[in-house]
Amino acid sequence: MSSSNGAKENSHNKARTSPYPGSKVQRSQVPNEKVGWLVEWQDYNPVEYTALSVLAGPRWADPQISESNFSPKFNEKDGHVERKSQNGLYEIENGRPRNPAGRTGLVGRGLLGRWGPNHAADPIITRWKRDSSGNKITHPVSGKCILQFVAIKRKDCGEWAIPGGMVDPGEKISATLKREFGEEALNSLQKSSAEKRELEEQLHKLFSQEHLV
Secondary structure (H helix, E strand, O other), X not given: OOOOOOOOOOOOOHHHOOOOOOOOOOOOOOOHHHOOOOOOOOOOOOEEEEOHHHHOOOOOOOOOOOOOOXXXXXXXXXXXXXXXXXXXXXXXXXXXXXXXXXXXXXXXXXXXXXXXXXXXXXXXXXXXXXXXXXXXXXXXXXXXXOEEEXXXXXXXXXXXXXXXXXXXXXXXXXXXXXXXXXXHOOOXXXXXXXXXXXXXXXXXXXXXXXXXX
């Protein structure tokens, strides 16, 4: 991901694809050389889009920025909601936070609940591929050991992805990692109470290992 100072070739691609996921909304096209905010572009005219599921006002979503009783504190901790970005300070334009990575051809929240950063936690669980004797297996061409990782196939787009999800307000990231890994990779929501207790013990053991970063 590039900074707002400019754009590298093919940077910020995922956030410029059309249609927007789960919709038929087409973004305004943003060429590579116009992604960075420091590049002047007076004719930039992004499409406004926030999904109806977000506008319906679920507990995980902010109100509309125009509502009189909503005054978010950007670039800082806002009650239980963390509005600081891992990318550093982001700019506010017309009361709305700007994407620190650059233009995307779209304004609004799309499928995201928060104005500003929407923090997610994605655990990357790996192991070396081994044979029945416990010896590491090497790739027949490269001769290198094979590193395996846990992935899920998304129902909404069919793509393979790292399991994970959004951090709830006030929630520790370590708790998010365990919860989302259990739900997405181990199908914990469909387990019985006894199975959930056993699964929780296994997750606690997994996420308490010293080598887990």
